[in-house]
Every structure is written in structure tokens, then in C-alpha cells.
Amino acid sequence: MYQYTQVDQQIVNERVEEFRDQTRRYLAGELSADEFLALRLMNGLYIQRQAPMLRVAIPYGLTSAQQMRKLAHIARTYDQGYGHFTTRTNLQFNWPKLEEVPDILAELAEVQMHAIQTSGNCIRNTTTDHFAGVIEGEIEDPRPWCEIIRQWSTLHPEFAYLPRKFKIAVTGSQQDRAASQVHDIGLHLVKNAAGELGFEVLVGGGLGRTPVIGKVIREFLPALDLLSYLDAILRVYNLKGRRDNKYKARIKILVESLGIEAFRELVEAEWQFTRDTELKLTHAEVERVKAHFTPFAYAADAAEDTRLAQHLAEDEAFKIWYERNTRAHKVPGYRCVMVSLKPQLGAPGDITALQMEVVADLAEAYSFAEIRSTHDQNLLLADVRQADLYQVWQTLSEHNLARANINTLTDMIVCPGFDFCALANAKTLNIADAINAEFEDLDYLYDLGDIQLNMSGCINACGHHHVGHIGILGVDKKGEDWYQITLGGSAREDASLGKVLGRSVAADEVPRVLRVILNTYVELRQPEESFLECVRRVGLTPFKEKVYAADH
Structure with missing residues (x-):
């Protein structure tokens, strides 16, 4: 991965000290809130509903084990013990104290990290494919x-x-x-x-x-x-x-x-x-x-190790995880390991300080000390020997990072919603929990195949609901949370915008509506037809008729 030059480091260090003085002047009353606004946005600092939020830049989603440990230290020392990965592969701290933000930036600079251009009207973090290379x-x-x-x-x-x-x-x-x-x-x-x-x-x-x-x-x-x-x-x-x-x-x-x-x-x-x-x-x-970005020194004999085949034959849970959460690598004997940040309960994309340290340790031991964050709010260990997969899985399982749900309905992209964001109209995290509770049967999810569910708490679409196979948009109706459903979106090479299914539904209705949509898909699908293909073939009408049948 890219290493700072002396010039790079000097620029980041000087920006830290500049913002330290700007923060001091604001807290001393020498800068107005409006004057400080542009300055803090240049350094990734927002004022959210509950507290300031600091967004840390992770260029094209690539971090080292050392950097991940620093993020864990910051989460534990300056925040409430966790961070949140976004769709732009950055990390957000949701509870820093304003007066301590310059100290956080100084700590980030120690490991070649910063928060520059993670907010404001500028060119933001450039993103890419998490399987790049x-x-x-x-x-x-x-x-x-x-x-x-x-x-x-x-x-x-x-x-x-x-x-x-x-x-x-x-x-x-x-x-x-x-x-x-x-x-x-x-x-x-x-x-x-x-x-x-x-x-x-x-x-x-x-x-x-x-x-x-x-x-x-x-x-x-x-x-x-x-x-x-x-x-x-x-x-x-x-x-x-x-x-x-x-x-x-x-x-x-x-x-x-x-x-x-x-x-x-x-x-x-x-x-x-x-x-x-x-x-x-x-x-x-x-x-x-x-x-x-030259290739690592991959082991020439990695494909000859037979331990993977043995573990797959002896442990069904490991086999399921292997099939769902790992991907083929271009080098024989290696696999790409998806680290699921979509637990049964908890905000999608959140990761605790301890989990950050666990991922850092695994990366250092098994994946050339590099970690990638993904567009869909997970992590990736890109270069794991097949012989090491069982140990990696065991460690991830121990720390609630091995839910075998990658590319299933519960591998949701979800913005933090009203619980955190000052722009949001509706909550999202409670809806994510409700969906997880409704669809906890993994065998059922596997039968449904790949489905991308995206949810946003407002029209700003930080959860990319427009391009979810199923999109959910939170709206406010006279102080109550309601949710608009869209179907047929895609953010992939066949990009498309989802179409609104019909009237919005109450919060407690969302799991039932999703169940009806998915049951309708099971009834209508042709052999080997994905959810998105089915929606594109039959259109919205069959789904709409089933969902709103009680209205007629």
C-alpha cells in the first residue's frame, strides 16, 4: 500500500496543528459557529444529532494492521468503544468530544491517516472494487x-x-x-x-x-x-x-x-x-x-496443502461460511475472506475496538497485514492461504464477525438514520434489527439467493436505497416513521434505479411486507432466476397486488 513521503507527512501534520488552533479559537469565542463550520468540515467534523461525528479517510478502502489498531485505540480512548464503516469505505466516530478532535487527528497522523476532504464541497475519497488486484x-x-x-x-x-x-x-x-x-x-x-x-x-x-x-x-x-x-x-x-x-x-x-x-x-x-x-x-x-501495489510474495506451494479439504468435510458450519463468505483468489491456494459487519443484532457497519484489534491481528498473521473496507460496509482479508481459513473462521466466529450472510438479504447497507444523523427523517437501525429477527433462518436466505437490501433514513440516500434490489426509504408522517419500498435497483454493471412499489408502510409492517415480497418471488421465479431478474421480468404489479391485498 502507499506510504507517505516526507512531504505527505508534513502536510498532514501541519493541517493537524492548524485545526488545533482553529478549534481553540472557536472554543474561546474568537470564531463564530458560522466561521468554524467551513473549517471543521474541511477536517471531517460534523455536528450530528447526539454529538460531533468525525469521519476518517480510508483512501480506496485500504488500511494496514497498524492503522486498524490505531482506530481501535481512538475508539476506546476518545469515543464509546466502536466505529462505523460507511459506503465510501471510510470510518466514522460518532461520539468524540469537540475539544479532543485535534488530539484524534494528531494520533491518526502518526499512522499516515487523516480526515481531510471527508466532508464539505470538495473532491471526496476515491473508491474502488474491494477485490482490486x-x-x-x-x-x-x-x-x-x-x-x-x-x-x-x-x-x-x-x-x-x-x-x-x-x-x-x-x-x-x-x-x-x-x-x-x-x-x-x-x-x-x-x-x-x-x-x-x-x-x-x-x-x-x-x-x-x-x-x-x-x-x-x-x-x-x-x-x-x-x-x-x-x-x-x-x-x-x-x-x-x-x-x-x-x-x-x-x-x-x-x-x-x-x-x-x-x-x-x-x-x-x-x-x-x-x-x-x-x-x-x-x-x-x-x-x-x-x-x-506490487503483488505480495505468495507461497508457491499453498495449493498443495490438504487441510482445507479435510475441514470442509468434517465441519458443516465452516463449509457454509466458506461458501458464503470467501471468494476465489487469482493465486492458487489463496482465498479472499469477507468479514461480516452485519450481526444478528447491531448496526450494520459497526465494529468494536476489540473487533478492530482482532481483524488487525488476523491480517498480520494471515493476510500480509492489510485490511480492506468495502462499499457494502464489510471488511475483507484479501490474501488468506486456504490452509489458514479454518483458524481465521474460528477466530472471526469467536468475535461475532463470521455470520455467513454475505450477499444475502441480511447483508444490508444501512445509514445510521435518525438515531445519529441530524438530516434523517426516520430511524433505520430498529428496522434493520426487525428484519434480522424476521429472517434469521439462513437456509431460507440461501434459497433466496443474492439479494441486496439498502436502507436510508432520508432522501439524501446515504444508504443507497435507490439501487438496492430492495430499497427502503424512511419518511416522516406527522412525527411517525413510515417506510417507502422500491424494487429493481442495482448498483452493479447493470445499474438501474428501483421503482416505488406503492404507498409507504408503518415501521412495524416492514418485516411483513418484505416477507410477502420474498414469498411472491419464490412463487414466480423461474429456475436459476435471481430476485432482480424476476422483478425485471414480471414487473412490480404482482408484488404490489400481494403487498396491498388487504386494501382491496
Whole structure:
């Protein structure tokens, strides 16, 4: 993984001391709340419903065991003993004391971490496929390109005050596991007919009040032109994006209002000023960054060990976990291990300080001391020898991190909702608990196959409900929580927006409604047909008729 240079470290250290002084001045009454607002957002600090919330940057979801232990220490020392992983692969601390935030940032800086650009109207953390570099069929590992974007975008003076926040995702595989089509910019590594590496560039995707699937602005961008082209897009957006209405300030609104052809013309014209400048990458610079992501020294004889076969034959619980929570690795003898942060009870994405330390220990012992956080709020140990899987499973099981539910209904993406967020209209965590209680039979969930359930507590869609196979949106009705259901969404390569099933339902009705939806799927599905395929084939009407049958 990328290691800071002396310059990197100096920038982060100086930012810590700068914010320490800004915090001191605010607490002393020398800065107003409005003056402090922009300063704290630059450093990832929000004021939530119950307390401040600090969002820590985890670039493209990659942490070391040392960094994870530091996060555990901070959770235990400055918070309430846990953290929360988000869909942008960052970690949030929900209970820090304002006066102690500079100390937290100083501790993060000790292990090459920070909270810069995790909030505010700037270029946010670039995300990617959590299987990057270890899965078969990639065009190329996208992580070096994410790092190139990070270095270009961090503290970029021209883009520090954009009309709204700006998000970029990069994928290197035909399978999209980074939800790239619902980002402001989606970048797909491709090769042209001549075998040259480049990017398919999408622009104008996003969720929230106006969900939009991104549109292709360039089918092939030469790889070395990446930064100059991104710069051109950002310049056009910075100049022409609306600043009079925050709900219409995202680039998706600009692209929709102009049309993709007119927007492309503006970008191409701007690109002529940036294309042949210092923004043009060199092969030497790309190779310098790629050197931080070279393959590990995998054991040549790992595939010859027979212990995995023995454990699979002797332990049914381990076999089920292996089938659900591990994935094939491109190196023979290794597997990718999903660490489930979706327990039977508890907020999806939450992890205790002790669990962080357990994951750090496992990573150090069995996965080259690296951990990845995922778009769907889980963790990944990407490089585990098959012979070590049984020991890894036993340890994860002991610490409630081995629920064999990856890609099932209960592997939910859920925002913290009204319990924490000042923007939320409705609670989400109680609904997640109710769904877990209703669908605790894993055999039933396995029979249903892969289903992505996403839930948001408000229209801002931090839980990506628009692109869930099943989406749940919390709404407020005269002080009561109600929930709108959508079906048919997808954030993958077949990206689509879910359609509203019908009227919203009361909180205590959500599990029953889901049961009806799933029973209807079981009745209608064809052999080997997934839930999403079934919904797309038959439409919403059969599901709607069953759910609202009592109304007729």
C-alpha cells in the first residue's frame, strides 16, 4: 500500500496543528459557529444529532494492521468503544468530544491517516472494487489510479469550494463492485483495439433527491490523460454548476440540464487547455505509484496443502461460511475472506475496538497485514492461504464477525438514520434489527439467493436505497416513521434505479411486507432466476397486488 513521503507527512501534520488552533479559537469565542463550520468540515467534523461525528479517510478502502489498531485505540480512548464503516469505505466516530478532535487527528497522523476532504464541497475519497488486484479477469489493478487521483485532488486549491461534494469511483473489472455509475465520475479501465490502456469515463451519476445513472462522456480516454481530463470536467462544473440551490448543485443536475452532448463539448474545449500541461501523466510517474501495489510474495506451494479439504468435510458450519463468505483468489491456494459487519443484532457497519484489534491481528498473521473496507460496509482479508481459513473462521466466529450472510438479504447497507444523523427523517437501525429477527433462518436466505437490501433514513440516500434490489426509504408522517419500498435497483454493471412499489408502510409492517415480497418471488421465479431478474421480468404489479391485498 502507499506510504507517505516526507512531504505527505508534513502536510498532514501541519493541517493537524492548524485545526488545533482553529478549534481553540472557536472554543474561546474568537470564531463564530458560522466561521468554524467551513473549517471543521474541511477536517471531517460534523455536528450530528447526539454529538460531533468525525469521519476518517480510508483512501480506496485500504488500511494496514497498524492503522486498524490505531482506530481501535481512538475508539476506546476518545469515543464509546466502536466505529462505523460507511459506503465510501471510510470510518466514522460518532461520539468524540469537540475539544479532543485535534488530539484524534494528531494520533491518526502518526499512522499516515487523516480526515481531510471527508466532508464539505470538495473532491471526496476515491473508491474502488474491494477485490482490486486479487480477482481474476481484471483489465488492471485500479488502486494505483485511485492513488494518483488522491494525490492530485487532496487540498486542490481550485476545487476546495465546489458547488457541492464530488465523488469518483474507479473499477478495473467488467464486474462493477464500486457502484461507479452512481458517482459524479465513474472510471472504467479498458483497452482499445490496439491494446492500449485507458478509461471509459462516465459523468453525472448520483443518488439523493434526484437519482441519476451516469452517462458516458468518453468511451476511451488514454490512461496518461486521466488527470488532465478530470481537471477539465471539474473546471466546467466549478464554473457552471449551480450555487444558488444546494439541491440542484450536483454535477448530475448540470449534465441533465445541458444534455450530455453539450456538456461533452464544454469539457473537450476546456481539455485543450489542460491536456498537454504538467497534468499529463508520464510512464515514470505511473510506475512510481504502481510500485506501492506490487503483488505480495505468495507461497508457491499453498495449493498443495490438504487441510482445507479435510475441514470442509468434517465441519458443516465452516463449509457454509466458506461458501458464503470467501471468494476465489487469482493465486492458487489463496482465498479472499469477507468479514461480516452485519450481526444478528447491531448496526450494520459497526465494529468494536476489540473487533478492530482482532481483524488487525488476523491480517498480520494471515493476510500480509492489510485490511480492506468495502462499499457494502464489510471488511475483507484479501490474501488468506486456504490452509489458514479454518483458524481465521474460528477466530472471526469467536468475535461475532463470521455470520455467513454475505450477499444475502441480511447483508444490508444501512445509514445510521435518525438515531445519529441530524438530516434523517426516520430511524433505520430498529428496522434493520426487525428484519434480522424476521429472517434469521439462513437456509431460507440461501434459497433466496443474492439479494441486496439498502436502507436510508432520508432522501439524501446515504444508504443507497435507490439501487438496492430492495430499497427502503424512511419518511416522516406527522412525527411517525413510515417506510417507502422500491424494487429493481442495482448498483452493479447493470445499474438501474428501483421503482416505488406503492404507498409507504408503518415501521412495524416492514418485516411483513418484505416477507410477502420474498414469498411472491419464490412463487414466480423461474429456475436459476435471481430476485432482480424476476422483478425485471414480471414487473412490480404482482408484488404490489400481494403487498396491498388487504386494501382491496
